[in-house]
Amino acid sequence: MIPAGELYLLKRSELRESHTLKVARKDGAYSALESILEEKRDPAEVTLVVKNSGLRGRGGAGFPTGLKWTFMPDPEKDTRRRYLAVNADESEPGTCKDRVLMRDDPHCLIEGCLIAAYAMRLEAVYIYVRGEYRLPYDRLQAAIDEARAANLIGDNILGKGFSCEIHMHKGAGAYICGEETGLMESLEGKRGHPRPKPPFPAGFGLWGQPTTVNNVESIFNVPFIINRGADWFRSMGTEASPGNFLCGISGHVRRPGVYEVPLGINAKTILDEYAGGVWKGRSLKAWIPGGSSTGLLPAELIDTPMDHDSIKGTGSMFGTGAMIILDETACTVRASKVIARFYDHESCGQCSQCREGTQWLSEIFSRIEDGHGTMQDIDNLERLSRNMAPGKTICALADAAAIPTLAVIKHFREELEAHVKQGCCPIKTRQESEVLA
Amino acid sequence: MKITVNGREVEVDPSKPLIAACHDNEVDVPNYCYHPGLTPVGSCRICQVEVQEGERPPRVVAACRTPVSEGMIVDTNSEAAHETRRECLEFLLKDHPLDCPICDKAGECTLQDYTYAEGQSSGQSSEPRQNFEKRKSLGDKIVLDQERCILCSRCVRFFEEVTEKPQLTVAGLGSRSRIETFGDRDLTGNYQGNITDLCPVGALTLKNFRFKARVWNLVKKGSTCGECSRGCSVSVEVLRQGEVKRIRPRYNEQVNRWWICDTGRFSSDRANPEGRVPALLRGYSGLEACEVEDALDSVTSAYRAHDGHLLVVSPWVTVEEGEALLELAASLKTEPIFLSPTPSELKDDLLHTGDPCPNRRGLMDLGFIPKSPEEVRELLSTAETATLFGERIVELIGPEPLDELPTSLRLFLFDVSGIDAPAIAVHCGIASWVERGGTWVNIDGHVGRIQATRPAPAGVRQPLSLIEGLLAAQEAVQ
Numbered sequence: 001m002i003p004a005g006e007l008y009l010l011k012r013s014e015l016r017e018s019h020t021l022k023v024a025r026k027d028g029a030y031s032a033l034e035s036i037l038e039e040k041r042d043p044a045e046v047t048l049v050v051k052n053s054g055l056r057g058r059g060g061a062g063f064p065t066g067l068k069w070t071f072m073p074d075p076e077k078d079t080r081r082r083y084l085a086v087n088a089d090e091s092e093p094g095t096c097k098d099r100v101l102m103r104d105d106p107h108c109l110i111e112g113c114l115i116a117a118y119a120m121r122l123e124a125v126y127i128y129v130r131g132e133y134r135l136p137y138d139r140l141q142a143a144i145d146e147a148r149a150a151n152l153i154g155d156n157i158l159g160k161g162f163s164c165e166i167h168m169h170k171g172a173g174a175y176i177c178g179e180e181t182g183l184m185e186s187l188e189g190k191r192g193h194p195r196p197k198p199p200f201p202a203g204f205g206l207w208g209q210p211t212t213v214n215n216v217e218s219i220f221n222v223p224f225i226i227n228r229g230a231d232w233f234r235s236m237g238t239e240a241s242p243g244n245f246l247c248g249i250s251g252h253v254r255r256p257g258v259y260e261v262p263l264g265i266n267a268k269t270i271l272d273e274y275a276g277g278v279w280k281g282r283s284l285k286a287w288i289p290g291g292s293s294t295g296l297l298p299a300e301l302i303d304t305p306m307d308h309d310s311i312k313g314t315g316s317m318f319g320t321g322a323m324i325i326l327d328e329t330a331c332t333v334r335a336s337k338v339i340a341r342f343y344d345h346e347s348c349g350q351c352s353q354c355r356e357g358t359q360w361l362s363e364i365f366s367r368i369e370d371g372h373g374t375m376q377d378i379d380n381l382e383r384l385s386r387n388m389a390p391g392k393t394i395c396a397l398a399d400a401a402a403i404p405t406l407a408v409i410k411h412f413r414e415e416l417e418a419h420v421k422q423g424c425c426p427i428k429t430r431q432e433s434e435v436l437a
Numbered sequence: 438m439k440i441t442v443n444g445r446e447v448e449v450d451p452s453k454p455l456i457a458a459c460h461d462n463e464v465d466v467p468n469y470c471y472h473p474g475l476t477p478v479g480s481c482r483i484c485q486v487e488v489q490e491g492e493r494p495p496r497v498v499a500a501c502r503t504p505v506s507e508g509m510i511v512d513t514n515s516e517a518a519h520e521t522r523r524e525c526l527e528f529l530l531k532d533h534p535l536d537c538p539i540c541d542k543a544g545e546c547t548l549q550d551y552t553y554a555e556g557q558s559s560g561q562s563s564e565p566r567q568n569f570e571k572r573k574s575l576g577d578k579i580v581l582d583q584e585r586c587i588l589c590s591r592c593v594r595f596f597e598e599v600t601e602k603p604q605l606t607v608a609g610l611g612s613r614s615r616i617e618t619f620g621d622r623d624l625t626g627n628y629q630g631n632i633t634d635l636c637p638v639g640a641l642t643l644k645n646f647r648f649k650a651r652v653w654n655l656v657k658k659g660s661t662c663g664e665c666s667r668g669c670s671v672s673v674e675v676l677r678q679g680e681v682k683r684i685r686p687r688y689n690e691q692v693n694r695w696w697i698c699d700t701g702r703f704s705s706d707r708a709n710p711e712g713r714v715p716a717l718l719r720g721y722s723g724l725e726a727c728e729v730e731d732a733l734d735s736v737t738s739a740y741r742a743h744d745g746h747l748l749v750v751s752p753w754v755t756v757e758e759g760e761a762l763l764e765l766a767a768s769l770k771t772e773p774i775f776l777s778p779t780p781s782e783l784k785d786d787l788l789h790t791g792d793p794c795p796n797r798r799g800l801m802d803l804g805f806i807p808k809s810p811e812e813v814r815e816l817l818s819t820a821e822t823a824t825l826f827g828e829r830i831v832e833l834i835g836p837e838p839l840d841e842l843p844t845s846l847r848l849f850l851f852d853v854s855g856i857d858a859p860a861i862a863v864h865c866g867i868a869s870w871v872e873r874g875g876t877w878v879n880i881d882g883h884v885g886r887i888q889a890t891r892p893a894p895a896g897v898r899q900p901l902s903l904i905e906g907l908l909a910a911q912e913a914v915q
Contacts, residue, residue, distance in 0.1 A: 174610070191607075196479040196502040347611035349588060350480035356528035359612035363564045380561050387524035394479060 002273045003265060005236055008224050009217075009244055010260045013104030019139045021146040024107035030152060032226040033111050036118060037160035046119040050222060053230035054242040058097075059087055059215030060291065060319045062241070062308040065222075071202035072120050072210050082122035083211045085187065086113060086219055088129040088136075089171045089178040092291035093342060094322035097246035098216035100258045102129070102136035105220075106143035110153065110166060112219035115226055117164040120212060124165050128183050131171040141168055175346035179395045180213035182348065193348050194395035217246060237263035241307040245321050249275045252282065252327035264307040271302060271325060282327040286412070290319020292339045293400030295407025296332060316407060331427040332412040333419050336404060337365035343401035354398035357388040361405055368416060371424035378416050382409050440509040449505050456484050456500035459513060466513055467522060467551045469529075469637045470589040471501035474695045475598055481589050482525050483551065487515040497521050523555045530560055532567045532612070533638075534584045542639030544652040548587060569615050576623030578699065579633060579641055583615040586640035592616060592632035599696065600628050600787065616640070627789060630702040631695070634685055645706060646683050650676045659687055661877055661885030662701040663753055663795040663828075663870050667788050668879030669693035669701055673708075673871050673890040681708035681871055681890070691883055698789045708871050710854045715896030717855070717864040724857055724864060729898055730906075732863045736849045737910035739822050739862065743847065746771045747820035749813050749834075750805065751827025751852075752778075752794030754900065755875025755887065759796070759803045761904040762826060768911040769824075774816075775800045777807035778833050790880055793833065799878035810834050822847040827900065828869055831856055851903060867900045868893035875901075 017023045024030075036046060051066025072082060086109070090098040101109060113125045129137045144166055147153045155163045169187055176182045177192035184206050186192040205211020221243060225233050234242045241263040247270055250256045254276030261270060267289065271277060278284050284299040289306065294317040297304075301314050308318040326335060344362040349355045364381055367373045385402035392398065409416065418426045438451045442464050449458035454477055459466045469481035479502035488503065489495040489510040497517050512518065529548065537543040569583035588607060593616065596604045604624050608617040618624060633641045655674040662669040662684070670689035676682045684705040686697040716732035717724040740746065746769040750762050754775075766773040777794060784791025794800075801807070808816070813834060817823050823846060825831070831839060831852050842848060842860035855864040867873075872893040877885045893899070 176610075196499075198504075344611055349607065349609070349611045349614035350478070352480070352482050352525050352528045352587070355588065355612055355614065356531045359567075360528075360531060360562065360564070367564075376561075383561075387527070392482065392521065392524075 003262065003269070005244070005262045007244070007260050009220065009246060010100070010104075010258075012108065013100065018104050019106055019143060021107060021143065021150060024105065028227075029107040029223075030111050032223040033114050033118075033152070034158065036115060036226065037158055037162055040160075043119045043121050046115065046226065049230050050119065050225055053225045053233040054240070055218065055221050055225060055233065056241055056308060057215055058217035058221075058245060058320065060092065060293075060317075062318055065214060065218045068202075068212060068214070069116070069120050071200070072122075072212055073203065075121050078210065080209045081124070081207075082120065082209060083206045084113065084116055084120060084122055084125045085180075085183060085206060085211055085213045086125065086127040086216060087178060087180065087183055087213055088127055088133070088140075088216045089183060090130050090133070090216070090320075091175040091178050092293060092320050092322065093339070094248060094250055094288065094291045094324045095320040096248045096250075097258050097320065097322070099133055099136050100246065101216055101220050102133065102140045104139075106136075106140040107147065108223055109140065109216060109220050110143060110147050112222040113166055114153070114157070114164055115222050116212075116214065116219055118162060123163055124167065126167050126169055126187055126206070128169045128171060128177070128187060130178075131173050137168070137170060144168065174348075175342075176348045176395075176397060179397065182395065183213060184211065191348075193350055194397075196394050238305070238307045238309075240309050241318075245306075247274075247306065248320075248322040249325065250322070251287075251325035252279050252330065253277065253325050254279050261306070264305045264310070267304050267306050267323065268302045270306065270323060275325070278325060278327050280327070282329065284325065285328045285330055286326040286332055286335075288324040288326075288404075289314075289316050289321075291322045292324065292342065293317075293403060294319040295403050296326075296335070296411060297407070298411045315410065317403070329427065329431065331369070331425055332408050332415050333365065333369050334425065334428075336408045337362070337369045339404050340365045340401060343397065347397055347401075348395075351393040351398065353388045354393050354401070357384055357398060358401045360384055361401055368419045369425055371419060371422070373416075373420045375417070375420055378409065378413070378420065381405055385409075438505060438507050440505055440507070440511060442511045443513055451505055453505070454501050455486070455488070455498075455503040455505050455509075455511065458505050459486070459500060459511065464513055466500050467547065467554075468501060469547065469587055470591065472591050472635060472695075475591060475594045475635075477501040478590060478594070481529070481587065483522055483529070485518050485521040485525070487512045487518045519555060522551070523557055526552055526555055526557050527560065529587050530557070531562045532584070533587070534566060536585070539648075540585065540639035541642045541647055541649075541652070542585075542636070546639060547637045567612065574623075574644075575618060575641075576625070576629070578629050578644055578703075579624060580644055580647060581616060582640050582642070585638050586616055587638055588614050588616070589637055590616075591635040591637070592641060595632050595635055599631070600626055602626060605632075627698045627700060627783065627785060628696060628787065630699045631686070631697070634695070643683070645703065650682045655682060656890060658888045658890040660871070660887045660890065661795070661879075662697060662704065663877070663887075664698075664701045664704050664793065665783070665788075665790045666792040666794050666797045666880040667692065667790050668795055668877050668883065668885040669697045669788060670885065671697060671701065673705075673888075675871070675891045678891045681705045684708075691881075692879065692885070693788055696788060698783075698785075698787070700783055700789060708869065710869075712854060713894040713897055714855075714864070714866045715898065716866065719862045724861065729865060729896070729903070732865050733903065733906045733910065735863050736824070737907060737914075739847050739849070740769060740911065741914060743821040745819070745821035747816055747823040748774065749808070749816075749823070749825050749830070750775045750800070751825075751830040751833065752776060752796055752800065753828040753830075753870065754800070754826065755796060755873075755877060756799040756803065757875045758827070758900050758904060759800050759805065761901060761908065763803060763805075764908055765824075765904055765911070768908065773803075773805045774808050774813070775805040776810065776813055776830060776833050778810055792880070795879070795885075796877040798880055798882060799876070802878065810838070814838050817842060817846065817848075820846060822849065824849045824851070826851045826904075828853050828867065851900065865903055866894075866897040867903065868897055872897075873899050873901075
């Protein structure tokens with residue numbers, strides 16, 4: 001049953017022309033910003049509200065957003081220019097939540113950016129939008145233009161002495177530019193090669209200046225938290241992961257889409273109540289909780305609350321909360337092959353382990369799926385994945401390739417072995433024989 | 438700042454990364470992408486060491502991107518560090534062609550060295566190796582083998598950071614990455630050769646060294662480059678006491694750091710001249726081979742028979758030879774002159790001074806007077822005898838003007854290789870800069886040593902011994 005909780009993230013997007021300033025303002029957009037500017041609230045206090053709300057980053061790692069803001073150096077002591085970079089390079093396979101937010105409610109994102117800029121006392125925001133997101137980009141750009149014309153962006157916003165500029169940047173289709181340091185390199189006009197950390201962005205970010213990188217959905221939550229308070233926010237979701245999140249559910253379901261649900265909701269509820277269950281009356285075989293880089297889980301574990309800690313308990317990760325559903329006819333080896341090929345294609349090529357390892361995993365999965373694999377290959381998959389991650393490379397892309405590999409070995413080893421023993425994909429063969437019969 | 442490396446407490450420079458702290462204290466840490474002269478990027482991941490800071494449990498980190506901290510405990514030989522390096526090598530070798538038997542880098546390839554060191558003798562990869570361009574010409578000096586490349590990007594960073602004219606880039610993503618020049622253009626500039634030294638594997642090789650020698654057969658001696666007054670420290674590398682096969686930079690903090698220009702590097706091609714002779718004396722049928730003593734006798738008897746001597750020395754003579762030549766000039770009652778050609782257009786902001794006088798400073802300090810080739814030609818026209826002494830003097834004056842000198846001038850030439858100009862009465866061969874020892878003083882006063890890397894051809898004498906021969910004869914007369 002669909003829980004009775006409040007919806008706020010997608011509420012405005014149900015209005016006609018919700019992306020325009022007129023409709024958005026009528027619906028209360030920029031009211032949080034106005035109240036902050038009107039009351040001349042202390043930026044540190046604004047940060048504290050976000051921190052107290054317990055909002056966790058929605059980009060995949062689930063790091064507390066307010067805490068991240070406090071890492072920015074004190075502008076009195078460090079007079080360098082400071083930046084906020086909003087990560088809208090949403091490229092994790094399965095994930096499509098930010099697209100909806102930018103397309104249908106760009107003004108809420110702009111308001112969130114301005115509040116974040118106010119809280120961190122900075123005057124320039126960069127929004128790095130995935131290049132393929134044409135409509136969201138155009139809508140966001142149009143919204144920025146409208147907001148600027150209404151003196152909501154630029155110098156002396158609403159005559160209250162606060163200035164902030166928002167710039168847009170279009171990515172060129174590289175997954176790696178969604179990694180925060182790769183994103184900064186790309187914004188600087190360089191190849192999107194992630195930087196080694198330390199130094200961390202808060203100390204040495206864009207052009208070497210203090211920078212915070214936040215996901216679109218994280219920033220999107222901010223105006224609501226400011227308007228209605230941390231306690232309201234904490235009334236939704238779980239203790240450790242409060243609030244609602246956008247779950248993009250895709251794969252073998254009746255109604256794929258982006259749904260607003262409270263954190264901690266049972267994954268089975270999302271699948272059955274929102275997405276209409278597994279399609280064609282089939283049963284569930286496996287599911288991915290948060291985008292292709294989080295490990296595949298077997299059907300038995302579908303009865304798990306969707307929040308950071310509960311999913312972690314299953315050995316997978318909450319990630320971006322983008323569920324991918326595989327029905328009983330799906331081959332997990334083939335799915336793993338597709339995932340491995342993606343990471344092979346998207347590795348930036350800096351670190352030896354990732355550059356060679358992602359390719360190697362992809363080659364081994366292809367071979368097993370084609371029926372030419374050996375038992376040694378399965379052991380090699382496991383060994384190579386452990387040699388690639390965790391923390392052995394500059395960024396986490398190697399981890400993103402290794403985690404789903406280890407998960408498929410953990411939960412579906414028999415299926416891998418069946419491929420090797422039968423010398424073909426047993427599922428494909430069975431389906432073909434059914435068609436013939 | 439003090440840290441502990443492999444159980445030994447050492448003093449380290451806090452501004453340098455951990456790997457430099459280890460290297461400075463003679464602890465080897467494998468590295469490919471790291472080079473002390475370039476910005477660390479931390480991409481090859483081979484420099485794994487185990488560190489312990491404070492109460493935190495030990496962890497394995499990439500030493501090139503880890504700052505040192507007070508009291509840090511470093512173990513470069515822990516089992517975990519070795520294991521991580523072995524894993525990393527397995528990935529690096531996955532697509533490496535392993536063509537060591539035909540690779541010019543074999544023997545000084547760190548991929549080979551560390552693979553042996555870690556005892557990784559078999560691979561698990563059964564996929565076909567990736568194919569890239571095996572011999573891609575990057576211009577007239579360098580060949581790139583994209584298959585051997587491990588994408589350390591040292592060459593890319595060299596052009597970005599040292600010459601500040603980017604020419605190379607990593608093209609493609611992930612496992613399709615490879616090194617390319619921008620727009621597939623040829624490399625330009627006078628510092629290209631350095632990228633072949635920087636390359637830790639056999640991906641970048643010099644066209645003039647390809648398939649010429651196995652590096653373990655080369656005899657290497659530290660020396661100083663003579664192509665300009667910078668006097669870069671170099672290593673002269675000779676194959677089995679024969680030809681100089683290559684010249685490479687030798688680290689010198691004060692002069693050239695890790696680099697040399699291509700003019701200096703490819704002077705190896707000129708270090709093996711043909712037709713070396715101990716001595717030639719003009720007879721009825723032209724210059725004829727003779728004993729060195731006979732040639733010297735002929736010179737000293739001419740000194741006695743004539744007045745109006747001219748002594749011009751090459752800027753390639755060493756300080757030690759210069760001192761002896763000063764005595765000779767005094768006994769001939771002539772000014773000590775050294776040939777100082779006009780600077781060439783090879784001058785740049787990095788190393789090359791454009792001044793082709795490796796020992797200008799040394800000779801000036803001794804009291805030699807610099808004269809341009811034109812001034813020397815002027816002086817030659819009025820002298821009765823002229824002694825031209827030192828390596829490259831013919832080349833630096835120019836062979837044509839020497840050809841035009843009248844036979845009435847008695848011209849004594851002491852050079853590595855000579856010409857058959859009518860005025861030349863005596864030509865004595867001398868040992869070249871790779872066959873003799875001594876010192877040159879560079880433009881900044883830095884003393885550079887040259888060393889004999891191979892013996893001079895049979896009978897060819899050291900310049901110093903020839904000068905001493907001349908001086909002895911002069912003293913006998915006085």
